[in-house]
Structures are given as C-alpha cells and as structure tokens.
Amino acid sequence: MPGQGFTGHNGRMDQAPPLLELAGATVRFGADAALDNVDFRMLPGEVHSLIGENGAGKSTLIKAITGALPLDAGVLTLEGEVRHFASPHDAQLAGISTVYQEIELLPNLSVAENIYLGREPRRFGGVDARAMRRDARAVLSELGLDIDPASILGTHALAVQQLVAIARAISTEVKVLVLDEPTSSLDLDEVAELFRVIRELKQRGVAILFVSHFLDQVYEICDRLTVLRDGKLVGEFRTDELLRIDLVHKMLGHEAAEIRGRQREPAAQADVQALVSARGVTVGTGIVDADVDLVEGEVLGVAGLLGSGRTELARAIGGIDQLQAGVIRIEQKDRHLGSPAQAMSIGIVYSSENRRTEGIVSELSVQENITLALQAQKGFFRRIKPARQRELAASWVEALGIRPPDLDRRAGTLSGGNQQKLMLARLLALAPRLLVLDEPTRGIDVGAKADIQNLVGELADNGLSVMFISAELEEVLRVGDRVAILRDGRVVETRSSADVTVDSVLALVARPDESESEGEA
Amino acid sequence: MTTMEIAPPERAAKNPGLQTFLGRHASLMPTFAALAILILLFVGAQIYFGNFISARNISALLLDNAYLLILAVGMTFVIVTGGIDLSVGSVMAFTGILLAKMLGTGIPAVVAVPTILVGGAVIGLLIGVLVQYFNVQPFIASLAGLFLARGLAYVVSLSSIKVEDTSLLWLQSTRLKVGDWYITPTGIIALLVVVVGALVMQFTRFGRTIYAIGGSESSAHLMGLNVARTKVMVYVISGVCAGLAGLVLTAYTGAGYPRNGIGTELDAIAAVVIGGTLLTGGRGYVLGSMIGVFVYGSITTVISFMGAEQSWTRIIVGSLLLLFIVVQRAIVARSERRR
Numbered sequence: 079m080p081g082q083g084f085t086g087h088n089g090r091m092d093q094a095p096p097l098l099e100l101a102g103a104t105v106r107f108g109a110d111a112a113l114d115n116v117d118f119r120m121l122p123g124e125v126h127s128l129i130g131e132n133g134a135g136k137s138t139l140i141k142a143i144t145g146a147l148p149l150d151a152g153v154l155t156l157e158g159e160v161r162h163f164a165s166p167h168d169a170q171l172a173g174i175s176t177v178y179q180e181i182e183l184l185p186n187l188s189v190a191e192n193i194y195l196g197r198e199p200r201r202f203g204g205v206d207a208r209a210m211r212r213d214a215r216a217v218l219s220e221l222g223l224d225i226d227p228a229s230i231l232g233t234h235a236l237a238v239q240q241l242v243a244i245a246r247a248i249s250t251e252v253k254v255l256v257l258d259e260p261t262s263s264l265d266l267d268e269v270a271e272l273f274r275v276i277r278e279l280k281q282r283g284v285a286i287l288f289v290s291h292f293l294d295q296v297y298e299i300c301d302r303l304t305v306l307r308d309g310k311l312v313g314e315f316r317t318d319e320l321l322r323i324d325l326v327h328k329m330l331g332h333e334a335a336e337i338r339g340r341q342r343e344p345a346a347q348a349d350v351q352a353l354v355s356a357r358g359v360t361v362g363t364g365i366v367d368a369d370v371d372l373v374e375g376e377v378l379g380v381a382g383l384l385g386s387g388r389t390e391l392a393r394a395i396g397g398i399d400q401l402q403a404g405v406i407r408i409e410q411k412d413r414h415l416g417s418p419a420q421a422m423s424i425g426i427v428y429s430s431e432n433r434r435t436e437g438i439v440s441e442l443s444v445q446e447n448i449t450l451a452l453q454a455q456k457g458f459f460r461r462i463k464p465a466r467q468r469e470l471a472a473s474w475v476e477a478l479g480i481r482p483p484d485l486d487r488r489a490g491t492l493s494g495g496n497q498q499k500l501m502l503a504r505l506l507a508l509a510p511r512l513l514v515l516d517e518p519t520r521g522i523d524v525g526a527k528a529d530i531q532n533l534v535g536e537l538a539d540n541g542l543s544v545m546f547i548s549a550e551l552e553e554v555l556r557v558g559d560r561v562a563i564l565r566d567g568r569v570v571e572t573r574s575s576a577d578v579t580v581d582s583v584l585a586l587v588a589r590p591d592e593s594e595s596e597g598e599a
Numbered sequence: 600m601t602t603m604e605i606a607p608p609e610r611a612a613k614n615p616g617l618q619t620f621l622g623r624h625a626s627l628m629p630t631f632a633a634l635a636i637l638i639l640l641f642v643g644a645q646i647y648f649g650n651f652i653s654a655r656n657i658s659a660l661l662l663d664n665a666y667l668l669i670l671a672v673g674m675t676f677v678i679v680t681g682g683i684d685l686s687v688g689s690v691m692a693f694t695g696i697l698l699a700k701m702l703g704t705g706i707p708a709v710v711a712v713p714t715i716l717v718g719g720a721v722i723g724l725l726i727g728v729l730v731q732y733f734n735v736q737p738f739i740a741s742l743a744g745l746f747l748a749r750g751l752a753y754v755v756s757l758s759s760i761k762v763e764d765t766s767l768l769w770l771q772s773t774r775l776k777v778g779d780w781y782i783t784p785t786g787i788i789a790l791l792v793v794v795v796g797a798l799v800m801q802f803t804r805f806g807r808t809i810y811a812i813g814g815s816e817s818s819a820h821l822m823g824l825n826v827a828r829t830k831v832m833v834y835v836i837s838g839v840c841a842g843l844a845g846l847v848l849t850a851y852t853g854a855g856y857p858r859n860g861i862g863t864e865l866d867a868i869a870a871v872v873i874g875g876t877l878l879t880g881g882r883g884y885v886l887g888s889m890i891g892v893f894v895y896g897s898i899t900t901v902i903s904f905m906g907a908e909q910s911w912t913r914i915i916v917g918s919l920l921l922l923f924i925v926v927q928r929a930i931v932a933r934s935e936r937r938r
Contacts (some may be wrong), residue, residue, distance in 0.1 A: 167823035182821050184814035186626065186881035187807070195804075195811060196823040204802040229622035246822075 103152035112138040114309040120285040130306035130472040145169035173253030185232030190214035237264040253337045291385035326588040360402035364390030379558020380547040396428025396514040397421025425511035440490025445471040474503035495526020630875030630887035654779035665789035665897040666844040668792040670867040671888040672796040673840025676833040681880025682737035686744030688863035693752040694845030699760035699855025723838020727831035732888040752857040758854040770850040797885040813880025
C-alpha cells in the first residue's frame with residue numbers, strides 16, 4: 079500500500095512513487111495552449127496546491143486530471159498505470175473525486191441523496207432511503223456535520239453544502255481528492271473543520287489537491303505546491319522552503335523589461351480638482367471599506383492578487399454592483415450609481431475583464447460594436463445616421479489601430495488584443511471622464527499590450543481619468559501615476575508609482591511572512 | 600483580534616419537529632397550498648349550494664377527469680426534468696381515434712389497446728430523441744409532436760367514429776358501488792397510474808434521477824447518473840400516458856373524435872403547476888398533480904352548478920395559474936436567499 083507509514087512533513091517525500099502524474103500535459107483551445115507541456119505529480123498522503131493567476135492554466139489542469147477535458151498531448155498516470163478518462167464520472171470510478179468551486183450538487187434533493195445518488199443502496203428494486211440516510215449520517219459525522227440527512231440540501235448554508243460535496247467525495251474509494259477553491263464560502267471555524275478533515279484524509283494516504291487563492295491557507299495546509307503561469311510550469315516547490323514573497327514573484331512573473339513610467343508633472347496635480355472620491359466602499363466581503371481618489375487626467379493603477387477585491391472595486395466604481403456601504407462622490411457630489419447606464423450618463427464607463435462574455439458582441443460587426451453604447455445612450459429613437467456611424471467607427475478603428483481595419487468584420491473573429499481595443503473604442507465613443515479598465519491586457523499579445531498601455535497614457539494626458547487594473551505589477555506601475563494596493567478585500571496602501579518598486583509592492587500584495595500567527599485561537 | 604465566537608445563525612426555533620419537517624419537505628408547500636384551495640373550493644361550494652359535497656358529485660369528479668389525471672401524471676415526469684410536452688392532447692386524440700377505428704374494423708381490444716400505447720410511446724420517443732440528441736428545445740420538439748399527432752388523427756378519420764366494442768364500453772359503464780360512491784374501471788386506471796407514477800418518482804433511482812436532472816443537469820451528469828436515457832424516457836412515459844388517456848377518453852365518450860383534446864395539453868400543464876410542480880423543474884409531486892386536476896375539475900363543476908358560462912373556468916384557472924407561478928417564484932427566491 080503506497081503511503082503507509084509515510085508522514086507528510088518530515089518524510090522523504092520525493093522517494094515515494096507518485097500517486098498521480100501528468101507528463102507533458104498540453105491542452106489547446108483553438109490556437110492557444112491553455113496548458114503547455116506541463117509536468118505535474120501528486121504523492122500519496124500529501125496536500126498539494128496549484129498556484130497561479132487567472133488564466134495561468136489552473137482550472138485547465140484540474141479539468142485534465144478529473145476527466146472533464148481531454149489532453150491534446152501528454153500522459154496521465156494513476157498508480158503507475160496510464161489512464162484516459164472519458165468523463166468526470168470515469169475519473170471518479172478510478173478514485174479521483176472533485177469538489178468544485180460552484181458546488182455541483184442538487185439543491186432540490188436531500189443531503190443523503192446528494193451523497194449517494196448514482197450508487198445508492200437498493201431494496202426491492204427501489205432506493206433504500208433508510209439505509210441511505212443511515213450511511214449518510216455516518217459520513218457526515220466523520221466531517222463533524224450534524225444535520226438531518228433527509229433535509230433538502232438547498233435549505234442549508236453554502237458552507238454546509240460545500241461539506242456535503244466533500245462528504246460525497248470521501249464516501250467513495252477516494253485516492254485523489256481535488257478541492258477547487260473549497261474555502262471561498264467558509265468562515266474561520268468552518269475552514270478549521272475542513273483542515274481537520276483534510277489532515278485525516280492525508281493520514282489515510284489520500285493525495286489532496288488544494289487550490290485556493292488564500293495564500294495563508296495554502297501555507298497552513300499544503301506540503302508542496304506547483305506554480306503555473308501563462309499555461310506553463312514555473313516549478314514545483316516544498317511549501318516550507320519557499321518564502322511567500324518568492325512565491326508571489328513566481329506567480330506573477332518578472333519581466334526584465336525596463337520600467338518607463340509616464341513622465342508627468344507632479345506639481346500639476348495639486349491644482350486639479352478631484353474627479354472621483356470614494357469612501358468606505360463595501361460590497362459583500364469582496365471589497366471592504368475601500369477609499370479611492372482620482373483627479374482629472376490621472377491613472378490609478380490597482381495592484382492585488384486574484385481574490386484581493388480588485389475586480390469588486392472596479393465593478394463598484396463602475397456602477398455595476400450596488401454598494402452595501404460607502405459613498406462615491408463625483409466632483410464633490412454624492413452619486414448613487416444604480417446601474418451601468420446611470421454611471422455612463424455621468425461619464426463613468428467600465429470595461430470588464432471578461433472580454434468575450436461581458437465585452438464585445440461577437441456576432442455583430444466591428445462598426446456595430448463601436449456604436450452600440452453610444453446609440454443606447456442617445457436612445458434608440460434618435461438613430462445615428464448610417465453614414466455618421468460609419469464615419470465614427472472608422473475614426474476609432476484608425477485611432478486605436480484595430481486590425482484588420484474592416485468595419486464589417488464580425489467582432490468574434492478578431493484577435494484578443496483587437497477585441498480589447500474594440501471595447502475601448504465603444505467606451506471612448508461615449509466621451510467618458512473616468513475609464514475603469516479591469517485587466518485590459520490579459521491574454522493579449524505583446525504588441526497590443528504596449529498599444530493599450532500607451533493609449534491609456536495618451537488619454538490621461540488629454541484629461542481622462544483611468545482606473546487601471548492588472549495582475550502584472552510591472553504594468554500597473556508603468557501605466558499608473560499612483561498605485562492602490564489591495565489585499566484580502568481591503569486597500570492596504572495608495573502610493574505614487576515613483577515611490578515604489580515592483581519588489582516593495584510585491585511585499586505588500588503578498589503580506590509579510592511575520593504576521594501569520596494571528597487567527598490562531 | 601480574531602476571535603472564534605462566531606455563533607451559527609440561530610434559525611432553529613422552538614419547534615424542532617416542525618423545523619425538521621420543513622427542512623425535509625419545503626418543496627411540499629405549494630402542494631399544500633393547492634390542497635388548501637381544493638378544500639376551500641369544496642367547503643365554499645357546499646355552503647353556497649348546500650349539496651355540493653356528495654358521494655355522487657365527488658365520484659363524478661374522478662370519472663370526468665380520469666383522462667386529464669393520466670395526462671397530468673405523464674406531464675409531471677416531463678416538467679420535473681425541466682421539460683415540457685405540448686403533444687399530449689393531440690396524441691390522446693390520435694390514439695383515441697385510432698382505437699375507435701381499429702375496433703370498428705373488428706380488431707380485438709387486446710390487440711388494439713397495446714397498439715395505441717405503443718403509438719403514444721413512439722411519438723414520445725421521437726420527442727425525447729429530438730430533445731436529448733438533437734438538442735431541440737422541448738417546447739419546439741413537442742410542438743412538432745403536437746402537429747404530427749393531430750395530422751395523424753385526421754389521417755385516421757375526419758369525423759367521429761362510434762365505438763361498439765363491449766369490452767371498451769365496459770371500462771366506462773361498470774360502476775363499482777359502495778353506497779352512493781362509485782368508481783369506474785377508467786377511474787381505477789387513472790388512480791393506478793397515479794400510484795405507480797408516485798412510487799416511481801419517489802422510490803426508484805430512475806425517479807430520483809428525474810429530480811436530479813431538474814435540479815441541475817450538469818451536476819446530475821457529473822454524479823454519473825444516466826441523464827440521456829432518463830430524459831428520453833420521460834417523454835416516452837408521457838406519450839404512453841397520452842395513449843392511455845386516449846383509451847380512457849374514448850371509453851368515456853363512447854367514440855373517437857379527431858378534434859378531441861385541442862388545448863388539453865395546456866389544461867394538463869395548468870393542473871401540474873397548480874399542484875405545486877415547478878415549471879423550471881426539480882420540484883413537484885405526482886400526488887400534487889392529482890390535487891391540481893381535482894382543483895381544475897372542481898372549478899368546472901362549480902361553474903356548471905352556478906349555471907354560468909364555462910369560459911369562466913378558463914378565467915379562474917388562468918388566474919389561479921398566475922397566482923401559483925408567483926407563489927412558486929417567491930418560494931424559490933426565498934430559498935435562494937437563504938443560501
């Protein structure tokens with residue numbers, strides 16, 4: 079039996095044969111490789127973490143392990159045997175269970191059914207509900223969960239549902255347990271309970287993949303971690319040998335590129351009036367008590383890890399999500415931003431990080447995409463004349479360098495960078511005063527990236543204020559006049575870009591290693 | 600700074616028994632509401648007319664609505680998966696007229712009846728395959744089934760065909776009496792369908808898979824449940840029920856008629872929804888649908904007692920439907936908020 083007598087922390091891990099191994103794993107979506115020749119392994123009885131920013135390939139790798147996506151190249155080995163999983167169910171039968179972030183359970187059925195459906199105890203050709211409830215109670219008590227197994231799942235809190243999903247996973251012969259962001263809906267007590275369960279499973283020799291953007295938790299529970307960036311393997315490390323700041327470094331990458339920085343006159347800012355001043359912005363637990371100030375013609379960079387609240391902040395300022403607390407003042411006037419349309423009417427526009435789903439309309443032409451928001455703002459009965467539309471679209475295509483410069487092309491066929499420019503063109507056509515850009519350069523090629531960075535600079539020079547969010551710190555510092563640093567849903571600091579370096583921001587983003595002892599009761 | 604005194608939200612109240620019951624059967628609430636309305640209808644009509652709650656009247660309720668009850672059971676299977684079957688009224692007409700025609704040409708009932716049931720099953724299978732394997736919206740797929748079956752009914756005969764076959768007429772004319780209460784074999788068939796339907800839905804893996812699909816198809820798939828087969832099967836079951844309803848209706852009216860059941864699919868859907876089944880799937884009970892059918896039938900009876908125009912049935916059923924959909928929406932919204 080592999081894993082017997084094996085102890086997580088002081089054992090010689092590297093000598094145990096891996097329970098699960100991926101060699102040269104590659105998954106392509108069209109021309110892009112979401113996972114590019116990645117090697118990955120999990121040892122029996124270890125807790126392993128997968129670390130990376132959005133789009134680093136984490137979820138693709140998980141899907142490859144759990145049979146949700148086929149590998150385009152590479153081999154998956156489980157207990158020394160090469161395996162191909164046709165479906166998640168297939169992988170589950172082989173001993174790989176997954177608890178998904180969006181809990182993949184049935185809210186309308188009972189807790190017991192959610193644990194056993196598909197392999198429920200039978201009696202007289204039917205489901206033996208009593209035996210099922212009894213077994214469910216046993217599994218639930220293993221997790222320290224005292225709930226009625228016959229109760230309907232949907233009536234319980236999300237945290238309980240999460241534990242039920244884990245109960246389902248461990249009620250089978252589980253060898254590899256994948257937990258995808260399992261703690262995002264749990265409170266401290268519940269996290270502690272989950273960790274107790276994880277340690278117990280570890281003792282049984284189960285390999286656990288713990289994926290979380292909470293680095294504290296990763297450091298608390300994980301033995302080793304694998305870092306991915308842009309679909310490529312950065313490396314595999316022992317948690318106790320890798321400083322947190324080094325980890326963040328590896329996650330975010332470090333382009334050797336020289337930081338140009340925009341040349342601006344700091345004195346000029348003193349007499350420009352504040353355009354936006356937000357105080358105590360709170361939306362759920364995503365962003366708490368955040369203060370943001372922006373003057374005319376200023377670029378505010380926003381730095382923070384995934385889950386730090388950077389998107390929540392952008393959505394709140396952009397009028398997408400309602401504030402639960404706090405005020406947003408535009409030119410000293412309190413403004414209630416009830417909807418994106420209302421925000422637009424006072425000159426605030428927001429560009430989502432999800433280009434394809436919340437950005438361009440891929441079925442419409444380039445021209446239609448550009449004039450869409452403007453037409454909506456004018457009202458649909460005051461139609462912009464076709465000739466005027468064409469002229470307008472052509473001027474934006476020209477100004478932003480959208481390639482190919484074909485107004486009738488379907489937007490969906492453009493490259494990512496050009497789609498991003500198209501989104502910008504649409505928003506700029508509204509003549510906004512504040513542009514909120516959430517990861518405008520994610521997943522686009524280097525040339526388009528530089529174009530967008532330069533464009534933001536030019537716009538700011540012409541008096542437009544920009545909130546610029548990016549996972550890449552270099553970029554944030556290069557583009558932003560000042561930088562707001564977010565961590566765990568709070569604005570930790572706001573500084574002038576000239577006063578900070580990538581390393582000093584990294585340290586703030588990652589949280590210093592010393593302050594970890596809090597939270598232990 | 601971080602303390603561990605985070606108390607769990609106290610929502611367990613004084614009555615643990617009631618709490619357990621609600622935790623287990625929250626989705627029964629709309630069905631209870633339907634039951635309450637049914638009782639209200641009966642009591643109100645009794646007070647108003649004085650002779651409404653009688654053995655004769657209630658026996659007639661089952662007899663008159665047996666075909667609708669059978670359709671509603673099949674429809675419940677489909678709606679709980681989150682689908683819809685618009686074909687059942689036409690399939691009932693088609694199988695009914697086919698039955699009358701076959702019996703008229705001397706084919707014995709033991710051959711004719713299984714034939715029409717298979718006919719219903721085949722149309723259901725067609726719809727199910729369209730929905731599952733060709734990814735056609737259930738609304739559209741069953742609309743195609745509706746037109747197909749209606750057309751086939753006209754192909755069989757353009758006019759009414761009277762049934763002379765004694766075994767078929769026996770289904771309707773036999774009255775098993777206990778005092779003033781009576782039940783016909785058609786009523787027994789309908790009740791059997793209800794019982795079998797309820798047992799299958801509640802206690803078999805197939806039945807639980809139906810609920811699972813309605814709850815979340817992708818989750819059901821991830822759990823390794825046989826989603827494809829189940830989704831096809833519910834349409835087959837609905838088709839068979841429609842065939843059976845064709846048999847019962849033909850026995851009830853003593854004739855097959857190709858124009859029967861125009862709009863009956865909507866009556867069945869209304870009864871199912873009034874009975875507490877969620878149109879979006881995942882929640883609902885066969886017994887609830889039976890209550891829904893009785894609510895529907897009682898309204899019809901009350902209207903005829905009053906001597907009013909039957910179009911009032913439609914107006915009242917329409918209003919009830921609206922009310923129930925709003926109530927369901929509120930219940931779903933509430934349970935989503937609690938999460």
